[in-house]
Amino acid sequence: NAGVMQNPRHLVRRRGQEARLRCSPMKGHSHVYWYRQLPEEGLKFMVYLQKENIIDESGMPKERFSAEFPKEGPSILRIQQVVRGDSAAYFCASSPQNTEAFFGQGTRLTVV
Amino acid sequence: AQSVTQLGSHVSVSEGALVLLRCNYSSSVPPYLFWYVQYPNQGLQLLLKYTSAATLVKGINGFEAEFKKSETSFHLTKPSAHMSDAAEYFCAVSGTGNEKLTFGTGTRLTIIP
Numbered sequence: 511n512a513g514v515m516q517n518p519r520h521l522v523r524r525r526g527q528e529a530r531l532r533c534s535p536m537k538g539h540s541h542v543y544w545y546r547q548l549p550e551e552g553l554k555f556m557v558y559l560q561k562e563n564i565i566d567e568s569g570m571p572k573e574r575f576s577a578e579f580p581k582e583g584p585s586i587l588r589i590q591q592v593v594r595g596d597s598a599a600y601f602c603a604s605s606p607q608n609t610e611a612f613f614g615q616g617t618r619l620t621v622v
Numbered sequence: 623a624q625s626v627t628q629l630g631s632h633v634s635v636s637e638g639a640l641v642l643l644r645c646n647y648s649s650s651v652p653p654y655l656f657w658y659v660q661y662p663n664q665g666l667q668l669l670l671k672y673t674s675a676a677t678l679v680k681g682i683n684g685f686e687a688e689f690k691k692s693e694t695s696f697h698l699t700k701p702s703a704h705m706s707d708a709a710e711y712f713c714a715v716s717g718t719g720n721e722k723l724t725f726g727t728g729t730r731l732t733i734i735p
Binding site for chain 2: 514516543545551552553554555558566569601603610611612613614615616618
């Protein structure tokens with residue numbers, strides 16, 4: 511059973527471009543969470559999704575950020591018109607119907 | 623609402639010495655508590671979790687943590703530090719099983735040879 515797979519591991523974008531981060535949950539996991547880790551800080555919750563539904567997006571910036579978890583395929587975190595302040599590590603976690611969330615290795619986004 | 627405070631952003635211990643990483647939480651509901659470890663440029667790995675069963679929780683790599691409701695604490699300990707324990711450690715809290723995790727700011731553990 512492969513773990514949570516995130517790609518790409520590293521992503522460089524110029525200011526104003528779009529960034530697409532992908533997350534494939536563990537097999538059998540229907541809950542996906544996205545977190546952002548700024549340099550020298552802890553992880554901050556962004557959004558919680560189940561298949562085709564956003565359950566909690568209280569941590570998502572109101573503009574430029576969106577997330578989806580379609581019926582088929584990976585979850586996508588999309589950042590439009592990136593700015594330098596979006597540079598961070600973005601982690602995805604998945605869980606089944608219990609308490610334990612398994613984390614991916616993250617995507618490190620650098621905006622230049 | 624929940625929050626986590628990790629006292630000490632950096633902790634250094636000698637190899638073979640006791641490791642103690644502190645975590646205090648605040649939660650309006652009975653909490654689920656977690657400790658995660660992060661190695662450089664890696665994701666988070668679950669060390670252990672408290673889910674309202676036994677108050678002393680044993681995890682991987684010889685770590686354990688004790689839930690003390692009266693002190694709202696969930697400190698992480700290991701009797702004897704190993705060089706491979708050098709990493710960043712995060713305490714986290716959630717209100718139920720399938721809720722978001724609220725993380726502390728982390729403690730970077732350095733092991734002195």
